[in-house]
Amino acid sequence: MPAQEPQRLTLELALALALEHNPQLRVAAAQREGAEAGVVTARAYPNPEMTTMVGPQFSRPNALTGPGARGLLQHHSIHQPIELPAVRAARLRTAQAGREGSLHALQEARLAVRAMVKQAFYQVLRRRNEIILASENLRLIEDLRRRIQVQVEVGEAARLELIRADAEVATARTFATSAQLRYTNALAYLRTVVGAPLGTNVELEGQLDTRQPLPALESLREEVAARHPALSLAKAEIQRAEGRLRTEQALRRPGLTAHSEYEHQPDLQFCRAGISVPLPLWNKREGPIGEAAAGLRQATALADLRRLEINASLERAYGLYEVATQ
DSSP states (O other): OOOOOOEEEOHHHHHHHHHHHOHHHHHHHHHHHHHHHHHHHHHOOOOOEEEEEEEEEOOOOBTTTBSOOOEEEEEEEEEEEEOOHHHHHHHHHHHHHHHHHHHHHHHHHHHHHHHHHHHHHHHHHHHHHHHHHHHHHHHHHHHHHHHHHHHHHTTSSOHHHHHHHHHHHHHHHHHHHHHHHHHHHHHHHHHHHHOSOOOSSEEEOOOOOOOOOOOOHHHHHHHHHHHOHHHHHHHHHHHHHHHHHHHHHHTTSOOEEEEEEEEEOSSOEEEEEEEEOOOOSSOOOHHHHHHHHHHHHHHHHHHHHHHHHHHHHHHHHHHHHHHHTO
């Protein structure tokens, strides 16, 4: 049976496959679609409610007025909730902030997936080089062991030297097996982060990059603060929490409901219209307003925490890169 041709995989191809098949990106894209639908929901007006009641009317005879009218009784009514402009505007701003936040979340997911794919790709290259080094090391130690065996057989070296050489060979063989296992695990992780079905025989095309000069740490901090999608997402969450608070505050003012009715009786008919207003006597929405205010404080604190975590990660990665390249 002919050997299967290995599947060539470059870093660019791995990134393209991950952007197309990674489940994390599909989750973020679905969340963005949901946020777009949330804006449509926020723009929608409340629907009217129509009521129709029809039935026969029976009347008992009266000594003074004679027999009452008999016939079909009809009642039709329409109720239309009237939303206050402040409530609608606050709800729409909240939905728009959620839509903007979902866009930043999608960008953050793409950034995270690209980083995971690059790390996994170069990790596989590293493990592959470890296999080469381990195999070469094992070959040299086995060659040394054969020389020592010849010296022991001719009496030029003690048997203890051969025992030591056997131990070195066993250690080198174990290291070579461990390198192969680490390579297999790294390749499996690469398949996971890519998300696309890769063949069993995959061969990576690429080399470990040489040292790249880094800009100053302070300039990197400024660029991260201005462009990192996680910080933009945190700001959008603050705006969304502010919109929730404004919405709850606007809901303290009672909304209106317009009523229109038409009734037809066998002997008369009439129309009437009116407006109903709820009275905020017992429930003044202190609880929802307090929850929204606490949510705003939480979003602000999470944004500060996220900023500290990203700066700490940047400084740690910068320091590790400088130490590793020395």
